[in-house]
Amino acid sequence: MARIRSKDTKPEWVVRRYLFSRGYRYRKNVKGLPGTPDIVLRKYGIVIFIHGCFWHGHEVDGHIPHSNIDYWRRKIENNQQRDEKNKDLLNRMGWKVITIWECQLKPSVKEQTLREMEYLLNHNYLEHYRQKASKI
Numbered sequence: 001m002a003r004i005r006s007k008d009t010k011p012e013w014v015v016r017r018y019l020f021s022r023g024y025r026y027r028k029n030v031k032g033l034p035g036t037p038d039i040v041l042r043k044y045g046i047v048i049f050i051h052g053c054f055w056h057g058h059e060v061d062g063h064i065p066h067s068n069i070d071y072w073r074r075k076i077e078n079n080q081q082r083d084e085k086n087k088d089l090l091n092r093m094g095w096k097v098i099t100i101w102e103c104q105l106k107p108s109v110k111e112q113t114l115r116e117m118e119y120l121l122n123h124n125y126l127e128h129y130r131q132k133a134s135k136i
């Protein structure tokens with residue numbers, strides 16, 4: 001049930017709306033790939049995860065609550081390990097992984113985060129293209 005509810009949470013929506021408005025086409029919640037990436041841009045060789053800072057243990061602001069510390073620590077560490085494993089698998093399949101943290105989509109920094117993401121997309125696209133071209 002949590003999965004259904006998390007499908008169109010706002011941070012993901014912010015990123016998708018930006019991509020769409022800039023003319024990028026993507027697939028969302030792709031179950032066939034490790035970790036079910038939130039956004040997949042096949043043409044660019046990019047998958048994007050949008051992570052909640054608490055659940056995924058963002059070291060900058062993902063503070064563990066003061067009660068049940070062991071419980072939360074274990075839970076969040078499991079998530080972090082799973083994230084790492086998925087990223088590793090995706091890299092080995094040839095995907096470049098972009099992780100965007102929830103806090104990076106706060107109004108004050110959102111614009112910069114989205115522009116950096118777009119830069120990475122285009123940069124990776126060119127890299128891909130260059131690699132393919134050099135093989136011909």
Ligand SMILES: [Zn+2]
Pocket residue numbers: 053058060061062101102103104
């Ligand atoms: Zn954060």
